[in-house]
Amino acid sequence: MPAPLSVPPLWPRSRRLRCPGTPPVLRLGLVALLLAGLGGCGGAWRDTYFQKGVDRLTQDEVREKLGPPHTAKTPVLGGESLWTYRFALSERDLERWSPTFLADASRAAGALLGRGAEAPKPTLYCYRYTLTFNEEKVLTRWKRDECVPGTREQLTAR
Numbered sequence: 001m002p003a004p005l006s007v008p009p010l011w012p013r014s015r016r017l018r019c020p021g022t023p024p025v026l027r028l029g030l031v032a033l034l035l036a037g038l039g040g041c042g043g044a045w046r047d048t049y050f051q052k053g054v055d056r057l058t059q060d061e062v063r064e065k066l067g068p069p070h071t072a073k074t075p076v077l078g079g080e081s082l083w084t085y086r087f088a089l090s091e092r093d094l095e096r097w098s099p100t101f102l103a104d105a106s107r108a109a110g111a112l113l114g115r116g117a118e119a120p121k122p123t124l125y126c127y128r129y130t131l132t133f134n135e136e137k138v139l140t141r142w143k144r145d146e147c148v149p150g151t152r153e154q155l156t157a158r
Helices: 024-039 045-053 059-066 100-112 151-156
Strands: 071-073 081-090 124-133 139-146
Touching: 045 059, 045 124, 045 139, 059 081
Parallel strands: none
Antiparallel strands: 071 081, 081 124, 124 139
8 A cells, every 4th residue: 555645834843833822713713804805805796796797687686686776767668777876885895906805804803802993984985886777677788987076086186
């Protein structure tokens, strides 16, 4: 019978990270926080939802996910319907990839250890999603615009 293969560790024992006195549950929790933060990359989830839903999502499915639209324009004689939703999005929601998950994980870990400081609240921007549905009530187009154009640029220029 052949001997089992031995895989060498990534780091020698002398260079491994050691946390004496730290409970394994806490270490596992910190790793879970970091992995959860990595999963938060990708920008606003609504963008992905609508992008993947073009020519597939129905008005009923959108209403079930997001609730009733803030405004809905449906022509009496048929044609395309326009729905709008308004949402408050933070800078983190708008970025494709944001390394802020490291800071978030650090704050969460500090809070677990009882050393958390009150973090500043993120600045929120109003964005309007305009959804266009065809006569069969299927999403055909969507776009995201600022509720008041130029607001984000003015606030971030300071």
